[in-house]
Amino acid sequence: MVVLTPANADNWRAIARVRAAAGQREWVADSTYYLCLSAYGDLWRSYAVEADGATVGHVMWAVDPDDGSHWIGGLVIDSEHQRRGLGRATVQALLDLWEREEPSLSGTPYREAALSVSPDNQAAIGLYRSLGFVETGEMEDDEIVLRRPRA
Incomplete structure (x- = not known):
């Protein structure tokens, strides 16, 4: 359903045009911010989320240098392409x-996937949770951490 292509x-430019829905912008940054984290930092890797020949989203990932877990971050599906299962398909494609x-x-x-999410999202x-992630009790920047062991 989706193809992940490294930025x-x-x-x-297509990734930079991805915009979250208005009600989601309190939980995610602009995709340009995530692109910059990947381009100018030394941790994150940005990917285009593509479906039906179009760039419909952004996701990035990194490996935690302390414990080796694989983190998902910066998942944004463009507002015009939501409610089609693309968020789920993106996480599954990354796994x-x-x-x-x-x-x-x-x-x-x-060995393990991890992510953090705002408690009110x-x-x-x-x-x-439906993809097998479990809350761990950890917090990361005021967000709850969920982890999923390798299948």
């Missing part, structure tokens, strides 16, 4: 990518 010179390709992508074996929490 590059050919697709960064599948790690299953197939790690440790060749990051040099770190894939019940739609996102429900999505992540």
Whole structure:
């Protein structure tokens, strides 16, 4: 359903045009912020989320240098493409990518996925729980942490 393509010179403009729905902007940053974190930091990797030949979202991931867990961040599906299961498909595609390709992508074996989400973003929490993520009691920047062991 979705294809994940690393951000590059050919697709960064399309990624930068991705906009969350108005009611979601309190929980996510603009995709340009996430692109900059990936381009100018040394941790995150940005990917275009593509469906039906169009860029419909952004997601980034990183490996926690302290515990080796694979983190999902910056997941934004464009407001015009929501309610089609693309968020779920994006998370699943990322988990599948790690299953197939790690440790060749990051040099770190894939053992556990992790993410953080605002405690009041019940739609996102429900999505992540339905994909097997479990709240751990940890907090990261005022967000709750959910983890999922490798299948």
